Amino acid sequence: MKVLKFGGSSVAKPERIRGIVDILKGYYTKGEKFTVVFSAFGGVTDALIEMSALAASGDEAYEAAFDAFRQRHIDAVEELLKDEFRAVVLPELERSHEVLKNLLYGVFLVREASLRTMDYVLSFGERNSAFIIANVLRQSGISASYLDARRVIKTDKAFGSARVDFKLTYQKIREHYAQHPDVQVVTGFVASAKGGLTTTLGRGGSDYTAALIAAGLDASVIEIWTDVDGVLTADPRKVKRAFTIPSMTYAEAMEMSHFGAKVIYPPTLQPALLKKIPLYIKNTFNPSFEGTLISDHADPDGHAVKGISSISHVALLTLSGSGLFGVPGIAGRLFSSLAAAGINIILITQGSSEHSISFAVQPAVANKARKRVEEEFEYEMSMKVISPVKIEADLSVVAIIGENMRYQPGISGRLFQALGHNGINAVAIAQGSSELNVSVVINRTDEAKALNALHESFFLSDTKELHLFMIGVGLIGSTLIEQIKNQGAYLKEKRGLEVRIVGMANSRQMLFQEEGIDLDNWKAALQEKGMDMDPAIFIGKMKELNLSNTIFIDNTASAKVAGFYEDILNSSISISTPNKIAVSSGFAQYQRLKAIAARRGVQFMYETNVGAGLPVISTLNDLIISGDQILKIEGVVSGSLSFIFNNFKAGTSFSEIVKQAQELGYTEPDPRVDLNGLDVQRKLIILARETGLPLEAEDVEIENILPTACREADTVETFFGALANSDPHFEQLRAEAEAEGKALRMIAKLEGAKATIGLEAVDSDHPFYNLSGSDNMIVFTTERYKDRPLVVRGPGAGAAVTAAGVFAEIITIGNYLS
Numbered sequence: 153m154k155v156l157k158f159g160g161s162s163v164a165k166p167e168r169i170r171g172i173v174d175i176l177k178g179y180y181t182k183g184e185k186f187t188v189v190f191s192a193f194g195g196v197t198d199a200l201i202e203m204s205a206l207a208a209s210g211d212e213a214y215e216a217a218f219d220a221f222r223q224r225h226i227d228a229v230e231e232l233l234k235d236e237f238r239a240v241v242l243p244e245l246e247r248s249h250e251v252l253k254n255l256l257y258g259v260f261l262v263r264e265a266s267l268r269t270m271d272y273v274l275s276f277g278e279r280n281s282a283f284i285i286a287n288v289l290r291q292s293g294i295s296a297s298y299l300d301a302r303r304v305i306k307t308d309k310a311f312g313s314a315r316v317d318f319k320l321t322y323q324k325i326r327e328h329y330a331q332h333p334d335v336q337v338v339t340g341f342v343a344s345a346k347g348g349l350t351t352t353l354g355r356g357g358s359d360y361t362a363a364l365i366a367a368g369l370d371a372s373v374i375e376i377w378t379d380v381d382g383v384l385t386a387d388p389r390k391v392k393r394a395f396t397i398p399s400m401t402y403a404e405a406m407e408m409s410h411f412g413a414k415v416i417y418p419p420t421l422q423p424a425l426l427k428k429i430p431l432y433i434k435n436t437f438n439p440s441f442e443g444t445l446i447s448d449h450a451d452p453d454g455h456a457v458k459g460i461s462s463i464s465h466v467a468l469l470t471l472s473g474s475g476l477f478g479v480p481g482i483a484g485r486l487f488s489s490l491a492a493a494g495i496n497i498i499l500i501t502q503g504s505s506e507h508s509i510s511f512a513v514q515p516a517v518a519n520k521a522r523k524r525v526e527e528e529f530e531y532e533m534s535m536k537v538i539s540p541v542k543i544e545a546d547l548s549v550v551a552i553i554g555e556n557m558r559y560q561p562g563i564s565g566r567l568f569q570a571l572g573h574n575g576i577n578a579v580a581i582a583q584g585s586s587e588l589n590v591s592v593v594i595n596r597t598d599e600a601k602a603l604n605a606l607h608e609s610f611f612l613s614d615t616k617e618l619h620l621f622m623i624g625v626g627l628i629g630s631t632l633i634e635q636i637k638n639q640g641a642y643l644k645e646k647r648g649l650e651v652r653i654v655g656m657a658n659s660r661q662m663l664f665q666e667e668g669i670d671l672d673n674w675k676a677a678l679q680e681k682g683m684d685m686d687p688a689i690f691i692g693k694m695k696e697l698n699l700s701n702t703i704f705i706d707n708t709a710s711a712k713v714a715g716f717y718e719d720i721l722n723s724s725i726s727i728s729t730p731n732k733i734a735v736s737s738g739f740a741q742y743q744r745l746k747a748i749a750a751r752r753g754v755q756f757m758y759e760t761n762v763g764a765g766l767p768v769i770s771t772l773n774d775l776i777i778s779g780d781q782i783l784k785i786e787g788v789v790s791g792s793l794s795f796i797f798n799n800f801k802a803g804t805s806f807s808e809i810v811k812q813a814q815e816l817g818y819t820e821p822d823p824r825v826d827l828n829g830l831d832v833q834r835k836l837i838i839l840a841r842e843t844g845l846p847l848e849a850e851d852v853e854i855e856n857i858l859p860t861a862c863r864e865a866d867t868v869e870t871f872f873g874a875l876a877n878s879d880p881h882f883e884q885l886r887a888e889a890e891a892e893g894k895a896l897r898m899i900a901k902l903e904g905a906k907a908t909i910g911l912e913a914v915d916s917d918h919p920f921y922n923l924s925g926s927d928n929m930i931v932f933t934t935e936r937y938k939d940r941p942l943v944v945r946g947p948g949a950g951a952a953v954t955a956a957g958v959f960a961e962i963i964t965i966g967n968y969l970s
């Protein structure tokens with residue numbers, strides 16, 4: 153025997169009831185034996201409560217509410233039943249409506265709706281629905297009859313939430329079903345007490361009805377039909393990628409429901425649980441879907457963590473002081489005082505130092521709880537051995553739930569890593585030794601981020617979403633976007649990474665789309681839908697969205713944007729940037745940013761600051777961490793200057809070649825930053841700092857090659873004019889070098905603490921002589937690479953290689969985040 157139960161949402165509309173008839177016909181034609189329990193039509197119980205409340209308050213509007221109730225059921229009959237059935241059902245229904253109408257009139261007259269009266273009023277909801285549906289089933293050819301559960305479910309007289317007399321109930325159920333072999337269509341929720349008084353079973357009552365009948369009949373299975381695909385791994389309103397849990401244990405289901413997964417209310421399923429009757433949660437709107445099986449068996453191969461859940465609003469209270477240590481009875485008094493005040497405790501934690509006990513309650517009772525506890529410990533507080541109770545509000549509890557956690561080390565490590573990498577602070581932690589759930593109290597603003605981060609870490613470790621916020625969509629930025637777009641499918645399929653650009657901005661506009669900006673149309677979207685750009689608002693929005701796996705990308709050359717790094721890192725958001733300003737400004741600032749990133753456990757990456765995509769900074773860091781001593785760093789580190797001098801041959805003009813370098817995307821947004829040595833200086837400073845030298849800009853000697861008129865030009869255009877005037881000067885330098893068989897190279901050098909940048913004419917046997925294109929070449933002479941130095945060489949500027957360097961960092965950070 154199978155017991156099925158359909159909730160209110162499943163029978164809210166006549167067409168849904170037709171769907172149920174199809175499902176049941178399927179069972180029936182297969183010859184399966186079943187009985188089916190119905191809740192009242194969706195919304196009916198609330199309507200009955202409301203009309204009684206109106207009547208009890210003397211408001212005649214109850215009549216209109218009753219009329220609507222009556223009409224709704226008559227409409228359903230007319231829609232679902234043919235004439236011959238209607239002729240039987242309607243008069244019956246009208247008789248019952250007459251009783252309800254009189255009952256409400258009585259309530260109206262005496263201005264009172266007691267729990268006892270209410271139970272009777274509410275019973276009309278389930279009685280109507282089960283009665284109507286029983287007839288719809290008969291009409292469809294199923295041999296079925298209506299069972300008013302008051303005949304079999306027997307309770308005491310605790311109206312509103314009556315206690316079941318199990319022995320009597322099971323006996324009545326067995327007797328009834330023995331005499332009625334056809335399909336019994338049962339009213340959920342209602343029962344009766346001695347003297348035929350109508351009672352109800354309280355919250356989750358129809359599930360309870362189904363469980364009682366299943367237990368009474370030793371049913372093989374219970375199916376709870378609802379409007380979702382079973383129990384999901386997390387609340388789908390907060391975690392978009394939540395999915396159905398195929399199977400779980402009663403204990404797990406119990407834990408999930410404590411944390412607000414509203415699919416079932418497990419206490420009511422206790423009768424079935426005691427008899428180990430398995431339970432399916434099925435979707436009326438997706439009947440072929442497997443749903444969730446809840447049974448006695450832990451699935452040894454299943455996920456260690458079955459679900460992730462949360463309680464959105466809690467307050468944490470802490471009792472602390474020397475008066476707690478080694479004094480028995482403190483916890484007893486604390487919790488007794490709260491119990492006496494009727495305060496429910498959600499979570500408790502005490503460290504073994506016994507210095508403090510923290511417990512979470514609903515925020516609404518936090519002040520009352522504090523007051524009660526302070527009364528209880530008034531003496532100890534006056535003696536100053538216990539401190540006043542501390543309240544922390546605006547908190548949430550998130551929990552991971554699963555029976556198999558018990559057998560697996562590393563689960564809590566993973567939990568805290570996922571929280572930590574997303575910058576979520578654990579305010580308090582609780583785990584019972586049953587190891588069925590680990591609960592963490594966090595700030596409420598982090599709730600959704602925490603749920604998503606945990607969900608990703610435990611269920612989707614092979615697919616992860618990165619959320620990028622990108623300022624600067626010029627040459628490098630737009631190239632990066634193109635690369636992300638082209639590589640998207642590969643990353644998703646092969647690396648399980650879904651890269652979304654959630655925020656983007658140029659100096660004029662900014663755009664946010666939580667589901668990810670469409671990378672085929674980002675330019676138009678930014679222009680048409682973007683709002684006025686303000687970096688402070690951009691960063692504020694990024695923090696407010698508070699998405700898991702957030703990465704900030706700065707593709708500008710702006711000092712203003714770089715000024716926000718401290719704030720961003722402090723918000724536990726990782727950064728990747730080709731912008732050299734932050735790292736090459738004051739040494740103190742460089743150190744501070746590094747320290748903040750380390751403290752917050754986030755990444756601050758800027759490999760493209762030197763040699764663009766070439767592995768220069770990472771190589772240097774590898775040398776240093778492996779204990780090598782850096783003796784000298786020498787290099788051509790400007791891609792544009794390299795290109796310019798590599799291509800500056802007889803018959804060309806210097807200014808023309810600078811223009812070409814600009815057009816090829818090698819130069820800084822203002823090419824003078826390359827020509828005046830500032831860009832090279834920044835790179836040398838960065839390299840020196842990575843070796844541990846507290847180098848400042850003024851410590852670097854730069855040979856200036858740019859004539860004053862060029863340096864002082866107002867705009868980039870006037871600069872090019874001035875540069876053309878200086879062509880003869882550069883031609884003379886070139887010709888002199890060539891005459892000696894040499895080539896001009898702008899060389900940066902760091903030896904000991906001495907940092908210099910200068911234009912040198914190098915011989916044909918010099919390693920820098922043969923550079924071509926925008927090549928950079930960095931030569932590390934170290935204790936281990938002394939006779940033959942370590943060399944990194946290759947194109948050191950250009951949109952594709954630079955963007956690719958940033959892209960690689962995004963992936964590195966993404967891998968780190970999970």
Ligand SMILES: NC(=O)c1ccc[n+]([C@@H]2O[C@H](COP(=O)([O-])OP(=O)(O)OC[C@H]3O[C@@H](n4cnc5c(N)ncnc54)[C@H](O)[C@@H]3O)[C@@H](O)[C@H]2O)c1
Pocket residue numbers: 623624625626627628629657658659660685687707708709710712713730731732760761764791817818819820821948949950951954
């Ligand atoms: N070109 C290269 O080969 C190369 C190599 C390594 C590093 N870089 C660095 O990459 C960065 C970007 O270079 P690019 O060539 O793409 O520059 P670009 O001028 O083409 O683009 C800069 C972008 O930043 C935006 N921007 C500037 N200031 C802003 C502000 N205050 N707020 C918001 N947006 C702002 C602009 O609107 C534009 O979208 C620079 O820091 C550069 O040093 C470039």
Ligand SMILES: N[C@@H](CCO)C(=O)O
Pocket residue numbers: 760761762763764789790791792793818819820826831948949950
């Ligand atoms: N303008 C820079 C880009 C790379 O940082 C260069 O020419 O090297």
Ligand code: NA
Pocket residue numbers: 759760761762763764765766767768769957
């Ligand atoms: Na690099």
